[in-house]
Amino acid sequence: MTDTPARRPAGELEAQVLAALWAADRPLTPQQVQQAVTADLARTTVATILARLHEKGTVARTKAGRAFAYTPTVQDADGLAARRMRTELERGRDRSTVLARFVSDLSDEDERLLRDLLGEQP
Amino acid sequence: MTLAVWAPLLLPLLAAPLARRLAEQLAPRAAALVLAATAAALGAATLASLGLLAVTGLLHLPYGAALAHLSPAHWHPGRLSDPEWAPTAVLAATALLAVGALAARAARHQYADLRRARAATGDAPAGLRALVRRPGPAAPALTVLTDDRADAYALPGRPPRIVATTGMLAALTGPERAALLAHERAHLSGRHHLLLAATEYAAACHPALRPLRPALGYHLERWADERAAAEVGDRALTARAIGRAALAAARAPAPAPARSPRLAATAGPVPRRVRALLAAPAHPHHALRAFAALALAGCLTATTCATAEAGHDFHRAVETAQGDPTG
Numbered sequence: 001m002t003d004t005p006a007r008r009p010a011g012e013l014e015a016q017v018l019a020a021l022w023a024a025d026r027p028l029t030p031q032q033v034q035q036a037v038t039a040d041l042a043r044t045t046v047a048t049i050l051a052r053l054h055e056k057g058t059v060a061r062t063k064a065g066r067a068f069a070y071t072p073t074v075q076d077a078d079g080l081a082a083r084r085m086r087t088e089l090e091r092g093r094d095r096s097t098v099l100a101r102f103v104s105d106l107s108d109e110d111e112r113l114l115r116d117l118l119g120e121q122p
Numbered sequence: 123m124t125l126a127v128w129a130p131l132l133l134p135l136l137a138a139p140l141a142r143r144l145a146e147q148l149a150p151r152a153a154a155l156v157l158a159a160t161a162a163a164l165g166a167a168t169l170a171s172l173g174l175l176a177v178t179g180l181l182h183l184p185y186g187a188a189l190a191h192l193s194p195a196h197w198h199p200g201r202l203s204d205p206e207w208a209p210t211a212v213l214a215a216t217a218l219l220a221v222g223a224l225a226a227r228a229a230r231h232q233y234a235d236l237r238r239a240r241a242a243t244g245d246a247p248a249g250l251r252a253l254v255r256r257p258g259p260a261a262p263a264l265t266v267l268t269d270d271r272a273d274a275y276a277l278p279g280r281p282p283r284i285v286a287t288t289g290m291l292a293a294l295t296g297p298e299r300a301a302l303l304a305h306e307r308a309h310l311s312g313r314h315h316l317l318l319a320a321t322e323y324a325a326a327c328h329p330a331l332r333p334l335r336p337a338l339g340y341h342l343e344r345w346a347d348e349r350a351a352a353e354v355g356d357r358a359l360t361a362r363a364i365g366r367a368a369l370a371a372a373r374a375p376a377p378a379p380a381r382s383p384r385l386a387a388t389a390g391p392v393p394r395r396v397r398a399l400l401a402a403p404a405h406p407h408h409a410l411r412a413f414a415a416l417a418l419a420g421c422l423t424a425t426t427c428a429t430a431e432a433g434h435d436f437h438r439a440v441e442t443a444q445g446d447p448t449g
Contacts (some may be wrong), residue, residue: 011261012303015284020301022266023291038296074268097233099239099317100304100309100342102274102290103392105366110390111372118365119397 012051013041017049018058018072027062027069126435127174129428130167133445134246137164137421140414142337146313147411157315160418161331163448165324167425169221174436179211179429181440188340192443199439222328232319239277239285240349242267248279254316257282262310266291272370274302276309284310298363301350305360308349314342347395361399368392 020036021028028036034046050070053059061068106114141160145153175309178199187194229230237247243265262282272290277283284306291299309315317338325332389397398404 011263012307015261015264015303016296016300018264018266019286019291019303020296022286022288023294023299025292028220030369036296036299054391072266098235098315099275099277099315100318100346101307103364103371104390106368106372107390110393111369112416113367113389114369114396117393117400118362120369 010052013037014049014053017046018041018053021059021070021072027064027071029064029067029069033070082085126161126428126431127171130164130171130425130432131328132424133421133428134164134168134328137418137425138330138334140418140421141334144226144414144418145337145341146409147406147414150341152350153341154314154317154338154345156418157334157341158321160422161321161324161334161338162424163422164331165327167429168327169218170429171432172218172221174432175214176211176218178436178439179207179214179230181443182207182211190440190444192440192444193445195441199436210277218276221327225323228322228326236277236279240279243277243283243285245281252280253278254281257310257315262307272367272373274306274367276306276315278310278313278315280311282340290367290370293362294366297354297356297359298359298366301354301356301360301363302367304348304350304353305363308346309342312345312349317342336391340394343391343395347399350400357399361396364392364399365396414425 016037017033020033020099024032024036030043030047030050033050034041034043037046050059050068051062054061057073059070060073061070063069137160141157142356145157147158180188180198181192181199182194186192186195187197192411212336236253257278262276262284265277265283265285266289267285269287270289271287272293274284274286274290277285284303286302290302294302318335321335325335347364349361350363351357354360
C-alpha cells in the first residue's frame with residue numbers, strides 16, 4: 001500500500017480539515033486551515049474540501065474580508081448530542097471493550113513516566 | 123472419554139500464559155491474531171468439554187436415557203462409576219450455566235455501550251450484521267462531540283465513525299490529530315472490535331482465558347499505533363500524539379475516573395506504547411519465541427485432539443448403549 005497524501009481518499013482529508021476547524025476557537029479561512037492541517041495540502045484542495053463540507057451543512061461560512069471563514073456547525077440544534085455524550089462519558093470505568101479508545105487511563109506513575117518520555121516538565 | 127474430556131479444561135492454564143509470552147515476541151498484528159485465535163479455540167474446546175460432561179450425566183437419568191433410546195445397562199461412557207457421574211455432571215451443568223450468564227452479561231454490556239455511543243452521534247443503533255461486515259473503502263466520518271474532556275474512540279457499525287471530543291482535538295496539533303485519525307481508522311478497517319468480542323466471550327468460558335483480554339487490547343492498540351505511524355510517516359510524532367492525548371485525558375476537569383490501583387513497578391499500556399514507538403524496533407528473543415510458539419502449538423493441538431477424541435468416545439458409547447451392532 002502506498003499511502004501518499006495525494007492518493008488518500010477524500011474522507012480522510014475531510015476528517016482532518018473538520019478536526020482543525022473544531023480545534024480552533026474561531027472561524028478559519030482556507031489559508032488558516034491549510035496551516036492548521038499541515039499535511040502538504042494544496043490551498044485549492046483545502047478550498048474544495050471546505051466547499052464540500054459547506055454543501056453538506058457540516059460547516060458554516062461567513063465573509064471575512066475577501067475570503068470566507070469557516071466554523072463547524074453543531075448538527076444537533078438543542079445541544080442534545082453533547083448532553084448525551086456527558087452521560088456516556090460519566091459511566092467512567094464501567095466500559096466494555098467494544099469501543100477501542102485512543103488512550104486508556106493513567107496511573108500517577110504512568111503520568112510521570114510519560115512526561116519523562118515526552119521530555120515535558122510536570 | 124476419561125482423560126480426553128478433561129484436557130480442554132486444564133490446558134488453558136498452560137496455554138494462556140504461553141500465548142501472552144509469545145505475543146510479547148511478535149509484531150503487533152501477529153500478536154493480536156495469536157491471542158484472539160488462542161482464546162477462541164480454547165474457549166470453544168472448554169464449551170465442548172463441559173457440554174459432553176453435562177450430556178453424559180443427563181443420559182444417566184432415566185428420562186434422558188429413554189429420550190436417547192439408551193439401554194442403561196450398556197451405558198458406560200467412561201471409567202467413572204455411575205454414582206461418580208452425578209456430581210460431575212451437576213458441576214459441568216452449573217459451569218455451563220455460569221458461562222451462559224457471563225456471556226449474556228458481556229453481550230448486554232457491549233450492546234448498551236454501542237447504543238449509548240450511537241445515540242451520542244445521533245444515529246440509529248447498528249445491527250449485528252453491520253458490526254460484522256467489512257467496512258466500505260470510504261474513510262469513516264469524523265463525529266465531534268462538544269465536551270471539554272479529552273476522549274476519542276472508534277465506533278464500529280454502520281456508518282463506521284471516528285468519535286472525538288472538542289477537548290481531545292484542541293489538545294493536539296494538526297499533525298498529531300492526523301495520527302489520531304489514522305489510529306482510529308486502523309481499528310475500524312481492521313475490525314478490531316470483532317477480535318475483542320471473540321476474546322471477551324472466550325474469557326466467559328474459562329477463567330484462565332481472562333488475562334488474554336487486556337493483552338489483546340494492548341496489542342491491538344500497538345497495531346493501530348504502527349499503522350498510524352506508517353501513514354503519517356513519523357513514529358516520534360505518533361508517540362507524542364498518544365502521550366499528549368493521554369495526559370489531556372488525565373487532566374479531565376470533570377468527575378475524576380477512579381484511578382486503577384496499579385502497581386508502580388509495571389508501566390501501564392500508554393507509556394509502553396509511547397516507548398515502543400520511540401525506541402528502535404526491538405529484536406525478538408528468537409529462542410524464547412520459538413519455544414513459546416512450539417509449546418503453544420502443542421497445547422492447541424492437544425486440545426483439538428482431546429476434544430475430537432472425547433466427542434468420538436461419546437458417540438461410540440451412545441451407539442453401544444443404543445445396541446448398535448457396529449458400536
